[in-house]
Amino acid sequence: MDSRWLLCSLDLVAGNGCTVSLEHRAALQTSMVLLKKNYKFHRVLLWGKVLGLNKDYFIAQGRGDDELVDKKNLYSFDCVDWFLLPSATESMIQEVSVVAKRRFVGDPSYVYEHVEMSGGQDGAVDSPVVAKVSEESRLAVTVHQIDEEASVVPRGAFVKSPRGLVHVNRSFAGLSDSQAKKLDNFFHFRKAKNPNKKSVLEIGDLSPAIDFLDTLSDDVPKGSWSHQCECAGNVCVLRSLLWLGLTFYHLPMTPQHGYIYMGDGTRNLNLPFML
């Protein structure tokens, strides 16, 4: 959610029940401007809030030249002081997925431990391998995973320049009402994985500058997105059922869109049972 229109858009995603209190909103307005200046970001977004048992983390994301690649995440407890999160590497992702389960605690220095007994078949017990992961890296990995699996942008909001850089499309006028009802017009904001190979006929209708991302309708399982119209029917809201708490909003026929995550930072593994 862009910091420039934070005030009006927080009310639009409030259907999930999570809003930001007035005190934090005021603090965000000031601190985000300072963040932009200090880190030299092009845009600063309020990425969302991860609820921990003791304390909640506010996450902000700063975007650089290439919106898809130049991303930096920062976290804070009071929306005033921000700390940089490390970027998530493959090894970190693997470690976290093994070790860290259950809820976030709320303390970035908390260490999750996982003891693996690496015993051979003879019954000889080798030394137990203890994998340790700090909550900070778990947070970084979670933010990265949510962006990979559940970020949403409408079709046409971002443009790929001939050099390969992804920019905000200044002439994006919004999806129409009928377009906003189809899940095909919403994309994941991540490097395209192209799960469904499209036929040449379908590719002919697409434009390479706009359609370089994966659509939401290719997500497995089908039905993992809840598509509704809220706020007296004016706002198109998409909610992810895989990462409960991620809300995307878009006002049709206006360029306003954004997504925010307000939840406990755990993937909903029970989704196949629940649909």
Place this chain on the structure above:
Amino acid sequence: MKVMDEHPHDAVDVIEDISQDVKLTFSEEKQNFLRDFPSTTAAELLAEKQRLLFSRPEEDEQEEQLMETLYPNVREVGFYLEQAGVGLGREEMQRIFLALKQLVESQALLGCRLWGKILGTESSYIVAEAQYIEGEEEEEKNAEEVAEKEEEREAQAKENEMYPLPQSTYKPPPAVPKEALGTGANKFVYYVCKEPGHSWVKLPSVSPAQITVARLIYKFFTGRLDHQIVSYPPFPGNEANYLRAQIARISAGTQVSPKGFFRIREEEGDEEDEVVQDSSEVNPDFEGIPVFEMASLSTWVHHIQYILQQGRCTWVNLAGKTGEDSNEEGEAEEKEEPDEPEPEVGPRLLDPLSKDSEMFNVPSWSSMVSSTLTFQHAVAVQRSNRWPGAYAYACGKKFENIYVGWGLKYAGEGYSPPVPPLPQKEYASDRKEIAEALDPSLEEEQELKEALDEQRAVQEEMEDIDDEDDED
């Protein structure tokens, strides 16, 4: 032609006029006979319905001021919730406020409260809790009677068959009776609507069977009240019943109040066995508790009864019914006392939150204060970890509970569905015709054959001896 003949002074103007006329004849603006039919969008329909929310009744304006406030001040609740970081947005809360007012007027309720919002995959439910009015009869009884009659007809048809098929010896456990309206899990009546402005639908009362099955399944709500729940174990009812069961569970688990706000109503003539304290009333002597104390768990208490394992708030001894059956079979069994199930006991009413047990190594509640900078005017908030989405706030003498979430309990790392029971035996095992036995193995058969041969040889010898004797 005219210009060439007459040579007027302003030839250019004349030619221009002529050329404009010529151009106009070529490009006739064809009236678009095919115009888009102005379709009413969903937003427009909703806006028309919500317009009614804002209409004020023209008559009885003076009477309104004299009436007691039957509906809560949702604006105030929304203000405090916003400080806590919870809420549905100011405009939406305002619309819900007006919708609650519409509900109270249309249904002539004694009082109602905004319970919260349950999100669904296609649309969401806004839930209002209302006091039960005595005298409301259940319309569901008719449906149950019809179902029973159908079952009787089917049973008669089976008896007419010539060759009796193996009858199932399965007797379903006796159904736990529903709690009466106004008590226990059915203490309040709930109304739902999809959007403020739509009509409110009353939810049916909940039965213990529905609660026990709802504890075992884990399903999203779709937003349609008549949707069939496909699950194992099969849920007895449709989405309206499932919604009501979840609302009952959430209320029992997360409706909390500051200590001292409610007190036990003293009843005269308590029974000896069970002193069930199931009623509480507002304590007029309650003075607010300061914020820094409210941030701890011991100053909050549950004010809604806990739902027992059975699915009810008050325990019912089902063994009494089985005792009646055994009386019909024989008197000898009467002397044997069947193992009486022990009465189930749950946390008592007005137990503090600090007694709530942990789930999956996660404490049941997280407490926080809304603002660390302006501590004196802050709001203390309790957030439930068992039912993500349940919040309670307190500020001075005011407090409120709200639930905004998906309607599902925290399932830890993973939900595992219950395993189906073992298959039953087709026939009772004491019938000899179908008793199973192993075929004798080859060695046993050979042994038997040798034994028989020996016997025969012995017999022949005996006969030979006899014959010899006879011959002699």
